[in-house]
Amino acid sequence: MRTAPHPTFLAATLAVAASALLPPTPAPAATSARLGAAGDDRASDVIVDIDGNPFVLGTFTGSVDFDPGPGLAVRTSVGAGADLFLAAFSPTGSLLWLFTMPGEGDAEIQTTGLCFSSNGSEIYLTGALRGTARPSSDPGAAPLTSAAAAGGFSGFLIKVDPSGVAAPGGAPGLDWARLLGGTGEVIPRDVRCKVFGEPIVVGQFRGAAAFHQGAESPVTLNSTAGSHDGFIVKFTRFGGPYPDAIAVGGPGEDSIESLAYQGQGDQIHVVGAFDGTVDFDPSRAAERTFTAAGSGSDAFVATYTGADLAFRRAAPITCTGAAVARAIHYNNIGSATPEFWVGGDFEGTLQSGAMPAVTIPGGHAGCFVSRTTATPDGLGYHGDPLVMHTPGEATLTSLYADRSFSIAAGGSWSGAGQFGAGAGSPDRERLLAEGRDGFVWMADPDGHIAARRIGGAGDDELACLAAPARNTVPNPTTGTETFAVGTFHSELAMPGGGDVLSSLGGSDAFLVSGYLWPIPELRIELTAARDAVTLSYRAFRNHDYRLLESPDLAVWSPKAEWTRAAGTATLTVPFATVPGGRMCYRIEPLLP
Numbered sequence: 001m002r003t004a005p006h007p008t009f010l011a012a013t014l015a016v017a018a019s020a021l022l023p024p025t026p027a028p029a030a031t032s033a034r035l036g037a038a039g040d041d042r043a044s045d046v047i048v049d050i051d052g053n054p055f056v057l058g059t060f061t062g063s064v065d066f067d068p069g070p071g072l073a074v075r076t077s078v079g080a081g082a083d084l085f086l087a088a089f090s091p092t093g094s095l096l097w098l099f100t101m102p103g104e105g106d107a108e109i110q111t112t113g114l115c116f117s118s119n120g121s122e123i124y125l126t127g128a129l130r131g132t133a134r135p136s137s138d139p140g141a142a143p144l145t146s147a148a149a150a151g152g153f154s155g156f157l158i159k160v161d162p163s164g165v166a167a168p169g170g171a172p173g174l175d176w177a178r179l180l181g182g183t184g185e186v187i188p189r190d191v192r193c194k195v196f197g198e199p200i201v202v203g204q205f206r207g208a209a210a211f212h213q214g215a216e217s218p219v220t221l222n223s224t225a226g227s228h229d230g231f232i233v234k235f236t237r238f239g240g241p242y243p244d245a246i247a248v249g250g251p252g253e254d255s256i257e258s259l260a261y262q263g264q265g266d267q268i269h270v271v272g273a274f275d276g277t278v279d280f281d282p283s284r285a286a287e288r289t290f291t292a293a294g295s296g297s298d299a300f301v302a303t304y305t306g307a308d309l310a311f312r313r314a315a316p317i318t319c320t321g322a323a324v325a326r327a328i329h330y331n332n333i334g335s336a337t338p339e340f341w342v343g344g345d346f347e348g349t350l351q352s353g354a355m356p357a358v359t360i361p362g363g364h365a366g367c368f369v370s371r372t373t374a375t376p377d378g379l380g381y382h383g384d385p386l387v388m389h390t391p392g393e394a395t396l397t398s399l400y401a402d403r404s405f406s407i408a409a410g411g412s413w414s415g416a417g418q419f420g421a422g423a424g425s426p427d428r429e430r431l432l433a434e435g436r437d438g439f440v441w442m443a444d445p446d447g448h449i450a451a452r453r454i455g456g457a458g459d460d461e462l463a464c465l466a467a468p469a470r471n472t473v474p475n476p477t478t479g480t481e482t483f484a485v486g487t488f489h490s491e492l493a494m495p496g497g498g499d500v501l502s503s504l505g506g507s508d509a510f511l512v513s514g515y516l517w518p519i520p521e522l523r524i525e526l527t528a529a530r531d532a533v534t535l536s537y538r539a540f541r542n543h544d545y546r547l548l549e550s551p552d553l554a555v556w557s558p559k560a561e562w563t564r565a566a567g568t569a570t571l572t573v574p575f576a577t578v579p580g581g582r583m584c585y586r587i588e589p590l591l592p
Contacts, residue, residue: 030494033068033093034501036060036508040082043463043485043509045114045125050469052091054483057114057125058509060085067095073169078102084109084133086125086160089511097165099172101158104143107131110153113190117197118263120469122175122237123160124199126188128153135177144179149207152185157201157235176239182210182218186231190258194266194306197237202270204228204255205247213240221247230256230272232309244309252276253297260330260340266306271325271342273297274316281311288314296322299344301372317355321348327399327409343369343399343409350385360389367396367441369409386443388451390417392433398465402480406444410465410484412436419451438462438486454512456500458489484512 035041039061048054059082060075066087067073073095077083084101103109113126130153132145146154156179162172180186184207191201205221206228212218219241223229229249234242248254252275259270277291280302288311292298302314317323323346330340345367351357360366366389386407388394392415399409414436419429429451431439437455439462454462463486488510492501501510548556 030512030514031093032492032494032499032501032513033089033511034492034504034508035064035066035068035085035087035511036504036506037062037064038505039064039077040506041509042082042111042487042507043511044111045464046466046483046485046511047114047116048466048468048483049116049120052468052481053088053096054091054466054511054513055086055088055114055123056485056509056511057084057086057111058485059083059109059111060509061506066098067169068093069095071095071169073098075100079104079131080106081108081131084111084125084127086114086123088162093511095169097162097168097170097172099160099174101133101135103129104132104134107133108153109133110187112188112203113201115191115193115199116469117193117237118195121161121163122193122197123162123172124191124193125158125160126155126191126201126203128155128187129179130154136174137171141174144177146179146181147183148181148185149183150185152206153181153187155180155186155188155201155203155205157188157191157199157239159199159237159239178213178235178239180209180211180233181205182212182220183207184209184221184223185228189256189272192259192261194234194261195263199235199237200259200261200268200306201231201233201235202256202259202272203231205231211241211245213238219243219245221245223247224249225251227251227253229254230270230274232256232259232268232270232304234306234309246282246304246309248272248274248278248280248282248302250274250276250278252278252292254278255324257324257326257344258328260328261306262330267312268304268306268309269301269328269330269340270304271299271301271328271344273299273324280314283311285311290314290316292316293318294320294322294348296347297324299323299325299342299346301325301328301342315352317342317344317350317352319346319348319350321346323347323350326396329400331401331405339371339373341369341399341401341407342372343367343396345394345396345411355385358385358387360387364389364391365394365413366390367394367409367411367413369396369399369407369441369443371405371407386420386441386449388413388417388419388439388441390433391415393436397461397463400465400467402467406442406480408465408467408480408482409441410439410462411441412438412461412486417451419449435459436461438484438488440465440482440484454484454486454492454494456488456491456493458491458503460486460488460492462486481513481515484510486510 041060043058045057061077061082063076086099088096108130111127134143148154158177159175161175186205188203209221210218229247233245254274256270256272275297279289281288299317303312325344327343349359368385370385390413394413396411401407417431436459440452443449466483467480546561547559549559550556
């Protein structure tokens with residue numbers, strides 16, 4: 001076992017009450033990699049396979065070396081705009097392979113979503129395109145050319161096959177690429193796979209959006225009143241759309257931001273935002289209509305069947321200001337009751353169903369995360385929502401939960417952020433941003449929280465968090481290894497120490513990994529009487545502690561060991577008379 005390197009000393013000769021905080025045992029320093037050069041480079045998504053290899057999706061301009069090690073893997077963007085990249089790395093940061101898609105001329109490419117098939121052998125990525133891009137270096141391969149009206153974006157869905165990569169730094173094969181939209185504008189937001197590798201794409205669209213494969217008859221969706229609506233479209237493993245695509249929207253601006261697929265029961269859970277009045281059952285069989293409560297948008301959670309996209313349930317997350325749900329994570333633990341986490345950001349007062357109302361002070365912006373259970377008629381909530389607020393701006397972009405029911409959320413904020421764990425929890429952490437910074441915000445099932453800043457002097461954004469795909473219970477001390485990607489300017493400081501990255505100009509993409517969870521702490525109240533010392537403490541998680549004593553701070557002898565679950569308890573230690581009338585006690589967490 002190892003113990004804290006900076007223990008708390010308790011002098012038994014004190015005659016008044018005092019308090020102390022046991023400094024946490026440091027987690028291993030975070031590791032990092034810069035992906036960028038003199039141009040503007042961005043990372044938008046990351047996924048991690050069962051072996052701990054992270055895959056990073058983003059865009060780059062100019063000449064960029066994608067090998068963080070001593071080797072070189074330089075790619076140069078083709079047109080005046082940014083090119084797409086998908087890079088695979090080993091757990092130690094070595095480049096495994098690299099896929100790029102160049103744009104022609106002043107083409108504009110955005111990347112939005114990335115996922116594995118269920119067996120991990122196929123990779124799907126999504127984004128939006130204005131202009132022309134070439135997903136394959138084969139001269140005979142057809143390019144992707146946007147046909148969206150009025151300068152809008154067309155979406156794309158690409159399937160990459162990495163099985164043929166022969167050497168580190170090589171390029172994987174392109175299985176197929178599909179343009180989404182026709183003359184309508186389509187902006188995909190997320191992609192996930194069904195059990196047999198069939199991708200599901202969600203996002204928002206405007207106008208008459210066509211989804212088709214080659215000469216086949218297209219699947220067409222029409223938005224309402226010229227505004228953006230949300231969409232769900234399923235594809236086969238060969239790139240053809242299923243005909244049961246649906247649109248969700250009304251006369252206002254609506255979008256579907258993220259989805260989670262539940263294999264047990266074949267259900268698709270989606271989150272997003274709606275403005276005005278929207279019927280979430282496009283078939284009109286159930287007429288599940290909601291109207292936004294405030295002057296802006298409300299967030300929502302909705303569920304559809306995977307087989308035919310039939311409506312199952314929906315619930316609004318209402319807000320007096322504006323709210324949007326941007327992330328959802330389904331806990332695949334084998335429970336018969338669907339359970340997932342929902343996160344987003346809002347202004348004003350937020351409430352839905354049994355969830356306690358949460359109010360952000362006037363003019364501030366906040367983020368929320370809530371543990372949720374799907375029921376036949378809506379949603380149920382577990383405990384108070386986790387809340388972070390700031391006098392500046394705050395955006396939540398990503399979250400995941402591990403098998404210990406601990407939750408990690410990431411995003412960006414400006415100003416003095418206060419990170420909490422619900423209205424009933426005393427735990428709060430405060431972080432000050434330099435301009436705009438990224439954050440990782442963590443909480444365990446008991447409501448203990450920790451927040452970490454990822455940023456520096458410039459404006460920085462955290463785009464996505466991910467954990468290894470292996471389905472194991474995390475280490476109780478360090479938690480789950482967390483991977484984060486995003487964009488930074490100037491410099492990027494790592495949580496928990498480590499090297500500071502410096503930008504090479506413009507904006508650079510980053511990949512950070514580390515154990516960023518809360519570390520066990522012990523809050524102590526000391527009361528010294530004539531013949532005893534009473535310690536009242538509050539332990540984090542379920543950890544063992546050891547009491548040692550020393551008359552001169554030089555030689556420490558074990559006094560007692562005890563186990564306490566998270567909560568408050570007391571321990572009375574007999575006072576020992578030694579020369580000089582002094583005895584010191586030390587509390588140490590016993591860590592594996």
